[in-house]
Amino acid sequence: SQQGEEDPQALSIQEGENATMNCSYKTSINNLQWYRQNSGRGLVHLILIRSNEREKHSGRLRVTLDTSKKSSSLLITASRAADTASYFCATDDTGAGSYQLTFGKGTKLSVIP
Amino acid sequence: EAGVVQSPRYKIIEKKQPVAFWCNPISGHNTLYWYRQNLGQGPELLIRYENEEAVDDSQLPKDRFSAERLKGVDSTLKIQPAELGDSAVYLCASSLGRPTDTQYFGPGTRLTVL
Numbered sequence: 001s002q003q004g005e006e007d008p009q010a011l012s013i014q015e016g017e018n019a020t021m022n023c024s025y026k027t028s029i030n031n032l033q034w035y036r037q038n039s040g041r042g043l044v045h046l047i048l049i050r051s052n053e054r055e056k057h058s059g060r061l062r063v064t065l066d067t068s069k070k071s072s073s074l075l076i077t078a079s080r081a082a083d084t085a086s087y088f089c090a091t092d093d094t095g096a097g098s099y100q101l102t103f104g105k106g107t108k109l110s111v112i113p
Numbered sequence: 114e115a116g117v118v119q120s121p122r123y124k125i126i127e128k129k130q131p132v133a134f135w136c137n138p139i140s141g142h143n144t145l146y147w148y149r150q151n152l153g154q155g156p157e158l159l160i161r162y163e164n165e166e167a168v169d170d171s172q173l174p175k176d177r178f179s180a181e182r183l184k185g186v187d188s189t190l191k192i193q194p195a196e197l198g199d200s201a202v203y204l205c206a207s208s209l210g211r212p213t214d215t216q217y218f219g220p221g222t223r224l225t226v227l
Contacts, residue, residue, distance in 0.1 A: 041221075042220045042221055050213075
């Protein structure tokens with residue numbers, strides 16, 4: 001079953017603009033992770049944020065986590081055509097244990113050159 | 114360093130036929146995962162191995178799916194017999210095994226059942 005729900009389902013922006021994707025989840029979590037999947041490829045880990053963290057940065061990525069609202073956002077600044085991909089949030093909820101990741105349905109990002 | 118290797122990349126079979134997927138994890142990763150990803154969805158865990166032991170197979174449809182990880186290295190996932198609804202991408206991932214360790218994914222096997 002899917003726990004995370006990304007929003008929007010699809011997003012199309014011009015190169016250089018910022019892209020924001022949101023993720024909502026249902027249960028208490030230990031960590032939340034974001035993954036990227038290029039068409040026809042496997043998933044690539046982008047960033048992990050722990051439940052006691054509120055914000056984290058990695059290069060052009062900024063992730064926020066609000067455990068009171070059970071939501072997270074991924075911001076990609078100064079987007080590039082190469083950022084075109086699907087982005088998934090994944091949670092490891094305290095009930096299932098930290099080894100089991102539950103993925104959302106993803107946001108499909110298109111960056112137009 | 115080589116990533117997670119999966120084969121075949123694509124497989125087309127008739128329903129009721131058997132099919133097998135192979136995965137070689139990153140060297141030194143003792144935890145191996147099999148996921149199924151339906152079109153337009155995120156991956157869903159089928160089974161997790163710690164070395165050669167299947168420690169979480171609660172999502173594996175055991176009437177037709179089986180998996181093994183002999184010697185705790187590479188792994189095979191089998192479907193017998195395949196049904197139309199099994200059409201999906203089957204992803205293998207591996208990690209060092211601690212809860213916050215990154216899972217590294219292979220490219221997947223895209224299965225089409227006709």
